[in-house]
Amino acid sequence: MYKILTLNNISVKGLERLPREKYEISSDTSSPDAVMLRSFKMHDMEIPETVKAIGRAGAGVNNIPVDKMTKRGVPVFNAPGANANAVKELVLAGLLIATRNIYPAMKFAETLEGNDAEVSTAVESGKKNYVGSELHSKTLGVIGLGAIGIRVANAASALGMKVVGYDPLISVENAWKLSRNIQQAMSLDHLFSQCDAISVHVPLLDATKGLVSKERIAMMNDGAIVVNLARGGICDDDAVLAALESGKLSSYVIDFPTSKLLRHPNVIAFPHLGASTGEAEENCAVMVADQVRDFLEDGSIRNSVNFPEAVLPRGGSGSRVTIANANVPNMVGQISAILAKANLNIADLLNKSRGELAYTIIDLDGTIEESALNDLRGIEGVLSVRHLPLKK
Ligand SMILES: NC(=O)c1ccc[n+]([C@@H]2O[C@H](COP(=O)([O-])OP(=O)(O)OC[C@H]3O[C@@H](n4cnc5c(N)ncnc54)[C@H](O)[C@@H]3O)[C@@H](O)[C@H]2O)c1
Numbered sequence: 138m139y140k141i142l143t144l145n146n147i148s149v150k151g152l153e154r155l156p157r158e159k160y161e162i163s164s165d166t167s168s169p170d171a172v173m174l175r176s177f178k179m180h181d182m183e184i185p186e187t188v189k190a191i192g193r194a195g196a197g198v199n200n201i202p203v204d205k206m207t208k209r210g211v212p213v214f215n216a217p218g219a220n221a222n223a224v225k226e227l228v229l230a231g232l233l234i235a236t237r238n239i240y241p242a243m244k245f246a247e248t249l250e251g252n253d254a255e256v257s258t259a260v261e262s263g264k265k266n267y268v269g270s271e272l273h274s275k276t277l278g279v280i281g282l283g284a285i286g287i288r289v290a291n292a293a294s295a296l297g298m299k300v301v302g303y304d305p306l307i308s309v310e311n312a313w314k315l316s317r318n319i320q321q322a323m324s325l326d327h328l329f330s331q332c333d334a335i336s337v338h339v340p341l342l343d344a345t346k347g348l349v350s351k352e353r354i355a356m357m358n359d360g361a362i363v364v365n366l367a368r369g370g371i372c373d374d375d376a377v378l379a380a381l382e383s384g385k386l387s388s389y390v391i392d393f394p395t396s397k398l399l400r401h402p403n404v405i406a407f408p409h410l411g412a413s414t415g416e417a418e419e420n421c422a423v424m425v426a427d428q429v430r431d432f433l434e435d436g437s438i439r440n441s442v443n444f445p446e447a448v449l450p451r452g453g454s455g456s457r458v459t460i461a462n463a464n465v466p467n468m469v470g471q472i473s474a475i476l477a478k479a480n481l482n483i484a485d486l487l488n489k490s491r492g493e494l495a496y497t498i499i500d501l502d503g504t505i506e507e508s509a510l511n512d513l514r515g516i517e518g519v520l521s522v523r524h525l526p527l528k529k
């Protein structure tokens with residue numbers, strides 16, 4: 138029986154991918170094989186040594202101690218793209234709420250009283266206070282052209298916006314998906330200096346902290362809008378507030394409000410709602426549950442943020458062994474020597490690496506004994522070894 142610890146509510150559709158006869162799922166288990174979560178902050182948590190995998194039902198992994206897990210040889214999985222459409226739609230909503238003064242206008246409408254004629258009179262005289270502007274022909278800068286950024290860029294272009302994108306690390310696959318109407322900015326400064334609005338879609342990293350800075354906001358067109366549904370910390374809140382005061386910015390749309398941002402009349406704050414649609418919650422949970430299951434049962438790695446992709450169909454007539462180790466020379470040589478000493482024939486082998494980490498899946502003809510597994514664990518640089526007996 139595999140034990141799964143859930144640290145947030147995970148969509149039932151996802152949990153259903155883990156059959157009850159094999160999986161015990163609980164928000165309170167002391168020795169889990171895997172953890173599934175959304176935004177729960179794991180950094181201060183004591184993570185049991187029994188944990189073999191972490192599955193983030195979402196995109197961002199800044200709430201997970203990924204480096205610590207890598208050193209333990211534990212893969213962290215996420216669900217790339219599974220909530221991207223939900224975020225895209227909320228970005229468009231944020232832009233429209235900002236440009237059409239929708240929130241203050243709705244608050245005004247809620248104050249109206251009287252009979253139909255009186256309400257109508259108040260509507261017609263009040264509406265002049267909420268005149269907005271149109272997105273059409275305005276310039277939007279999209280920073281980060283990953284799963285969300287490309288969707289935002291393409292959708293904004295379809296609405297008639299001029300769209301400029303910036304992502305020095307864009308994948309070839311994403312570049313193919315980008316509308317040819319999207320222009321490429323050669324630098325962040327180049328992007329900011331053309332924009333009426335920007336939307337950030339990068340992970341929170343040291344390199345992206347404070348990316349929307351006082352200096353860059355100053356380059357934007359007057360009355361510009363900043364949309365941040367990515368993470369707090371990517372924008373410098375003090376710089377944003379000062380720019381809202383001066384009128385340089387007209388609105389700040391943020392999915393991660395802080396106390397100083399709350400109740401500012403030009404801050405449009407959502408309570409981290411980007412991925413909160415039934416569809417996105419289901420997509421993320423299903424994707425990550427499948428990945429965690431494949432790893433626990435077969436050692437396969439798909440969509441890990443710290444391990445290489447590694448999928449090997451089951452072969453051999455005996456044990457499967459998986460090994461995570463430092464990516465240094467002669468690891469496979471040392472592993473093979475131990476298996477040869479144990480008189481085990483290798484039926485199939487996959488060895489992949491990613492940065493400083495390597496991962497090997499080996500199918501054997503025959504069953505490996507605990508002593509040979511311990512010899513593998515004893516190789517300098519080996520981080521984790523798992524034995525996955527032949528599936529019944
Ligand atoms: N508000 C929400 O509910 C919500 C939902 C999903 C994702 N997010 C946030 O949005 C982020 C992006 O999500 P995604 O699914 O598009 O991820 P993604 O990995 O598909 O895309 C991120 C993109 O950012 C680019 N990038 C990285 N560093 C960069 C830099 N310094 N400058 C420019 N580009 C850079 C990468 O090349 C990549 O293309 C997540 O990391 C998460 O923090 C928020």
Ligand SMILES: O=C(O)[C@H](O)COP(=O)(O)O
Pocket residue numbers: 175176177194195196197198220409411412413
């Ligand atoms: O990174 C993400 O996927 C989002 O921030 C969604 O977080 P949530 O799953 O807690 O809504």
